[in-house]
Amino acid sequence: MNNIALGRYMPLNSIMHRMDPRAKILAMLGMLTAIFIPTGFTGYGIMAVIIVSVVFMSKLKLNFLIRAMKPMMFMLMFLMIINIFVLKTGYVVVDIFGFKIYSDAIFQTLYISIRLMLMIMITTILTATTKPLDLTLGIEDLLAPFKRFKVPAHEIAMMISIALRFIPTLIEETDRIMKAQASRGVDLAEGKFKEKILAILSLIVPLFVSSFQRAEDLADAMEARGYVPQARRTRYKQLKRTWKDNVMLIIVLIIILTMIALAIGI
Amino acid sequence: MPIAFRQVSYEYSPGTPFAYGALNGVDVEITEGKVTAIIGATGSGKSTLIQHLNALLLPSQGEVEVLDRTIVAGVKPKQLKSLRQNVGLVFQFPEYQLFEETILKDIIFGPINFGVEPQEAELRSLHALNVVGLDETYAEKSPLDLSGGQKRRVAIAGILAIDPYVLVLDEPTAGLDPQGSKSMMNLFMTMNRKYAKTVLIVTHDMEHVLTYCDEVVVVDKGKVILKSDVKSFFKDESLLDQLNICPPKVVDMRRQLQKAGMNLSDDIFDIETLAMAIAKEVNGHE
Amino acid sequence: MKHLEIKNLRFTYDQQTDVVKNVSFRVEKGSYTSIIGHNGSGKSTIAKLIIGLLEKSSGEIIIDDIPLNEETVNQIRGKVGIVFQNPDNQFIGSTVRDDIAFGLENHQVPQSEMDDIINHFASEVGMSDYLENEPTRLSGGQKQRVAIAGVLAMKPDILILDEATSMLDPKGKEEVNALVDEIHREHNMTIISITHDIEEVVKSDYVFVMNEGEFVMQGKPHDVLLHANTLIDIDLDVPFTVKMSLALKKHGINIDEPMNMKRMVDQLCQLRLGK
Numbered sequence: 001m002n003n004i005a006l007g008r009y010m011p012l013n014s015i016m017h018r019m020d021p022r023a024k025i026l027a028m029l030g031m032l033t034a035i036f037i038p039t040g041f042t043g044y045g046i047m048a049v050i051i052v053s054v055v056f057m058s059k060l061k062l063n064f065l066i067r068a069m070k071p072m073m074f075m076l077m078f079l080m081i082i083n084i085f086v087l088k089t090g091y092v093v094v095d096i097f098g099f100k101i102y103s104d105a106i107f108q109t110l111y112i113s114i115r116l117m118l119m120i121m122i123t124t125i126l127t128a129t130t131k132p133l134d135l136t137l138g139i140e141d142l143l144a145p146f147k148r149f150k151v152p153a154h155e156i157a158m159m160i161s162i163a164l165r166f167i168p169t170l171i172e173e174t175d176r177i178m179k180a181q182a183s184r185g186v187d188l189a190e191g192k193f194k195e196k197i198l199a200i201l202s203l204i205v206p207l208f209v210s211s212f213q214r215a216e217d218l219a220d221a222m223e224a225r226g227y228v229p230q231a232r233r234t235r236y237k238q239l240k241r242t243w244k245d246n247v248m249l250i251i252v253l254i255i256i257l258t259m260i261a262l263a264i265g266i
Numbered sequence: 267m268p269i270a271f272r273q274v275s276y277e278y279s280p281g282t283p284f285a286y287g288a289l290n291g292v293d294v295e296i297t298e299g300k301v302t303a304i305i306g307a308t309g310s311g312k313s314t315l316i317q318h319l320n321a322l323l324l325p326s327q328g329e330v331e332v333l334d335r336t337i338v339a340g341v342k343p344k345q346l347k348s349l350r351q352n353v354g355l356v357f358q359f360p361e362y363q364l365f366e367e368t369i370l371k372d373i374i375f376g377p378i379n380f381g382v383e384p385q386e387a388e389l390r391s392l393h394a395l396n397v398v399g400l401d402e403t404y405a406e407k408s409p410l411d412l413s414g415g416q417k418r419r420v421a422i423a424g425i426l427a428i429d430p431y432v433l434v435l436d437e438p439t440a441g442l443d444p445q446g447s448k449s450m451m452n453l454f455m456t457m458n459r460k461y462a463k464t465v466l467i468v469t470h471d472m473e474h475v476l477t478y479c480d481e482v483v484v485v486d487k488g489k490v491i492l493k494s495d496v497k498s499f500f501k502d503e504s505l506l507d508q509l510n511i512c513p514p515k516v517v518d519m520r521r522q523l524q525k526a527g528m529n530l531s532d533d534i535f536d537i538e539t540l541a542m543a544i545a546k547e548v549n550g551h552e
Numbered sequence: 553m554k555h556l557e558i559k560n561l562r563f564t565y566d567q568q569t570d571v572v573k574n575v576s577f578r579v580e581k582g583s584y585t586s587i588i589g590h591n592g593s594g595k596s597t598i599a600k601l602i603i604g605l606l607e608k609s610s611g612e613i614i615i616d617d618i619p620l621n622e623e624t625v626n627q628i629r630g631k632v633g634i635v636f637q638n639p640d641n642q643f644i645g646s647t648v649r650d651d652i653a654f655g656l657e658n659h660q661v662p663q664s665e666m667d668d669i670i671n672h673f674a675s676e677v678g679m680s681d682y683l684e685n686e687p688t689r690l691s692g693g694q695k696q697r698v699a700i701a702g703v704l705a706m707k708p709d710i711l712i713l714d715e716a717t718s719m720l721d722p723k724g725k726e727e728v729n730a731l732v733d734e735i736h737r738e739h740n741m742t743i744i745s746i747t748h749d750i751e752e753v754v755k756s757d758y759v760f761v762m763n764e765g766e767f768v769m770q771g772k773p774h775d776v777l778l779h780a781n782t783l784i785d786i787d788l789d790v791p792f793t794v795k796m797s798l799a800l801k802k803h804g805i806n807i808d809e810p811m812n813m814k815r816m817v818d819q820l821c822q823l824r825l826g827k
Contacts (some may be wrong), residue, residue: 180363185379205365217641226658236653332570443748444789515792
């Protein structure tokens with residue numbers, strides 16, 4: 001669990017960590033948009049430089065980001081192989097015993113790969129520099145204007161924050177259940193298929209049953225403490241925007257405009 | 267067949283910033299064929315200790331001898347299943363481990379996992395159901411239809427059906443009402459007296475220790491600091507004070523009376539005997 | 553002065569068995585009342601009925617002269633705080649601070665006032681040093697104390713403890729019981745304690761004994777707890793001191809205060825010297 005880099009929060013103290021989550025989310029969305037503007041490798045070159053500097057500003061290690069991209073590598077290899085067989089346009093890059101590999105195949109794959117890598121880097125910077133709960137608050141505030149369109153912004157945020165609160169508890173409980181069933185002879189390594197299914201059921205069913213009970217108890221406790229869904233509530237945690245956040249958003253806007261200019265061919 | 271810990275240490279999450287030494291050199295031999303209470307403050311290492319008995323945890327240092335196997339730190343043991351079968355471990359709030367469609371199917375789960383033939387497993391399971399105080403009509407019911415106390419008994423039956431030599435229970439009476447507690451502890455006494463099983467009970471309840479247990483093992487800060495028979499343990503006033511343990515009420519009262527000048531034997535452990543002794547003191551001065 | 557009044561309360565799950573059968577009682581303001589009974593006797597159901605988490609089948613629940621119904625339920629929930637049995641399943645916030653804030657948010661307390669209130673009640677339950685802690689880093693007793701802080705922060709008049717200590721270790725039980733005693737004294741809070749622990753009952757002003765959905769006995773602890781046979785018949789335990797005094801009675805010794813061990817010891821010593 002501790003080795004998963006993708007999506008994980010890194011408790012450091014950097015400028016990026018201190019930025020307002022709402023600004024960061026909007027900046028991320030802006031940057032993702034910029035990536036999809038067709039500017040060729042020049043544009044990507046600029047973006048890459050910007051993003052790498054942001055990485056340094058967040059005190060994240062490049063190593064960490066590379067690990068975040070590991071899950072994708074396999075897929076990109078696969079893509080490369082397919083493209084080599086499918087794309088036969090452009091000039092010939094290399095000829096292996098009569099089998100020709102064309103430039104377009106390579107460049108296409110590179111193009112897509114870089115785009116994906118930039119996307120992953122941007123989203124990883126967001127999740128690595130923002131505590132899950134702050135992210136939730138940011139999402140709640142950003143969705144708030146959509147309440148008039150019946151988007152239950154607050155309820156969504158509440159569900160996410162309660163889920164986050166219970167993740168460690170559920171992990172502990174899973175551990176307990178696994179040990180209890182191991183004491184009854186459950187061994188996930190051995191056994192025929194049917195036995196393995198039963199073994200997995202012996203872990204999942206108790207977890208579900210206790211989670212339902214938990215949910216019921218929790219709902220009772222929430223109601224007893226005066227929670228009324230859809231009713232007006234004040235909020236303890238407040239987010240504060242500073243001039244730095246505004247500057248960041250302006251920079252992102254400039255980047256988008258630059259990319260558009262490049263694409264149009266100015 | 268002995269159960270012994272020799273210089274056993276255990277560390278959670280070794281090599282990380284979260285490393286935590288739960289056991290620090292445990293040395294103890296559990297007497298076979300008795301009901302032994304394992305007591306100690308929360309966090310003293312009791313849970314970690316008992317999980318070594320069926321190899322759910324392997325020692326970081328030292329060795330654990332259980333029945334015919336010895337588990338040595340650093341040596342990965344082969345074939346843990348026999349150990350799991352011979353030492354039945356019941357965790358706190360075991361009702362949460364039920365998962366099958368019917369009660370009988372749930373109880374059978376354990377024996378089948380250990381290779382017991384289905385017919386034999388079913389016989390054992392029905393027997394176990396009876397032993398915990400539920401009759402055959404429960405066999406086809408869903409575990410979810412039962413009360414908390416009944417579910418717990420089904421969970422315990424699930425371990426009894428495995429027919430282990432040793433029964434280890436982690437706070438088996440937590441959350442039960444007085445009657446439920448009593449029948450639970452009586453069940454364990456029966457497993458010991460009638461079915462000759464070695465029983466280990468982790469508990470905080472000194473009244474239970476006095477009433478149902480033969481020996482007591484005290485765990486403190488990852489070490490076993492004492493093993494004694496129950497009566498000697500409760501007779502040692504300074505020891506109990508040192509360990510910050512409240513003695514059973516009958517012992518407490520006997521002491522208070524003794525301190526106030528009454529001549530009472532130290533060997534008094536139940537209400538009737540105490541009452542008789544008091545009466546002698548009070549009435550005998552006529 | 554009556555604070556809470558229950559009249560002919562009835563509750564049934566499935567039209568077949570009555571979990572609560574025709575229960576009536578009153579609780580005086582500032583009193584400490586215990587409701588005891590075996591698991592399944594219906595005592596926890598009463599707690600949930602009082603706060604409207606379950607809908608009564610018939611009968612009346614009146615708090616401060618306000619009858620409980622669909623319109624008044626939120627008002628009643630503002631007056632009655634409840635602490636449940638499972639320390640984990642009522643801890644909503646991601647930290648102690650956030651959890652105490654939850655009730656304040658629901659009651660629309662202005663954000664600027666929240667910090668002071670949170671700090672005040674955290675201090676009252678002795679958890680000031682743990683405000684940033686996550687629930688997984690707290691003991692059961694600590695979690696229940698946070699629950700109490702969260703409830704107190706909403707300034708209820710009545711505090712119901714629904715088996716709040718039954719899942720705790722002895723240390724946790726002691727912490728919580730001591731805290732509840734203190735709250736009772738300092739705030740003159742009306743306390744209703746639902747429990748099956750007979751030793752906890754001894755300090756209450758009034759006891760209701762429940763069995764299979766109805767009250768079979770009620771009165772001051774002193775009166776109720778002496779009926780050893782009845783208590784044992786309905787699967788409850790009898791306090792040690794009562795058992796002791798019954799045993800001594802067989803030898804012709806009558807104890808004046810069979811609920812108090814110290815007084816019993818003193819009396820026995822007097823008897824011994826007196827003769």
